[in-house]
Amino acid sequence: MARFLVTGGAGYVGSHAVLALVERGDEVVVIDDLRQGHREAIPPGVELIVADLADRRRLGEVFAAWKFDGILHFAALSLVAESMRQPLRYMAENVSNTLWLAEEAVRARCLRFVLSSTAALFGYPAGEPMHEGSRLDPVSAYGESKLMAERGLEWADRVHGLRSASLRYFNAAGADPQGRLGEDHNPETHLIPLAINAALGLGPELTVFGTDYDTPDGTCIRDYVHVTDLVDAHLRVLDVLGQDRSARYNVGNGNGYSVRQVIEAVERAGGRPVPWRSGPRRPGDPAMLVASNTLLRRDTGWEPGHSSLADIVRTAWDWRSRHPHGYRA
Numbered sequence: 001m002a003r004f005l006v007t008g009g010a011g012y013v014g015s016h017a018v019l020a021l022v023e024r025g026d027e028v029v030v031i032d033d034l035r036q037g038h039r040e041a042i043p044p045g046v047e048l049i050v051a052d053l054a055d056r057r058r059l060g061e062v063f064a065a066w067k068f069d070g071i072l073h074f075a076a077l078s079l080v081a082e083s084m085r086q087p088l089r090y091m092a093e094n095v096s097n098t099l100w101l102a103e104e105a106v107r108a109r110c111l112r113f114v115l116s117s118t119a120a121l122f123g124y125p126a127g128e129p130m131h132e133g134s135r136l137d138p139v140s141a142y143g144e145s146k147l148m149a150e151r152g153l154e155w156a157d158r159v160h161g162l163r164s165a166s167l168r169y170f171n172a173a174g175a176d177p178q179g180r181l182g183e184d185h186n187p188e189t190h191l192i193p194l195a196i197n198a199a200l201g202l203g204p205e206l207t208v209f210g211t212d213y214d215t216p217d218g219t220c221i222r223d224y225v226h227v228t229d230l231v232d233a234h235l236r237v238l239d240v241l242g243q244d245r246s247a248r249y250n251v252g253n254g255n256g257y258s259v260r261q262v263i264e265a266v267e268r269a270g271g272r273p274v275p276w277r278s279g280p281r282r283p284g285d286p287a288m289l290v291a292s293n294t295l296l297r298r299d300t301g302w303e304p305g306h307s308s309l310a311d312i313v314r315t316a317w318d319w320r321s322r323h324p325h326g327y328r329a
């Protein structure tokens, strides 16, 4: 049994990770300020510390109270569009929270650290799948903040031996296959939950941001990765970290689906139409963003077993239709 500190453990991906760690017998301490997270998403027996990561005194107390075998750092501001309205806040908060957390970890000699990074590091790619050596050229303050955080962690490895894995998430989606957890953002900005809400009559009709892209059906192509597979990537990198140097991995299923294909998948899963209309392109959206996941598979044996579009949409539909108001219900 090991003990992990999970920041943002009450949030969407973080809560799925907490549940997976608890299920494999690990002890978990969560820090979450509950701005986006939900207390109801924390399993019984897990210590929840409601605190802002910027509160360094509180963070120091947490490291003094427990000895951790590793840190999973999910907590962050993560909306691309918002980051273009508040770039300095995004960079200040995401970078400083990561680096002070790493500093506390080093001080406590807890030398395994997993960072939730993002495919937004790649900017506007040329079309082919992104691999770890692809050019990094963020076009949003959010992407830039994660790139700076990754770079800080590289220095923490060089100087202090802090072994980190930066996991560049492509489009995290879906819900716990047993229906215990799901995606509940406020405001919701992601395609799959918005399409489901539109079909269930829980939200307005979906606006498709651009139907004139240079793609087969004119809509953007993304790599949707099931949250269960994404969490599995975290557990696997934790197991290999420490044996080796720090690493960066793209975490996507390797297949792209267009916005129209997602809409059709939601209609098949729910057996009802998704009301939608065409809208203008959303600034900052690349036409296509798909991962090469070869490195992660090779180093950790990871397989995206839940990431067919049908499985992703079915689990998301099941959770939302049983929790129409999210965790508030």
Ligand code: UFG
Pocket (backbone or CB within 6 Å): 078, 079, 080, 118, 119, 120, 169, 170, 171, 172, 189, 190, 191, 192, 194, 206, 207, 208, 209, 210, 220, 221, 222, 259, 282, 285, 289
């Ligand atoms: N989309 C719509 N209408 C909507 C919402 C989204 O057409 O109402 C489209 C977007 O234009 C995009 C696709 O659906 O083509 C997916 O959009 P999301 O907002 O669901 O996700 P993003 O690809 O914009 O961003 C996600 C994460 C980011 C991360 C990025 C990396 O939210 O944090 O993936 O790939 F940086």
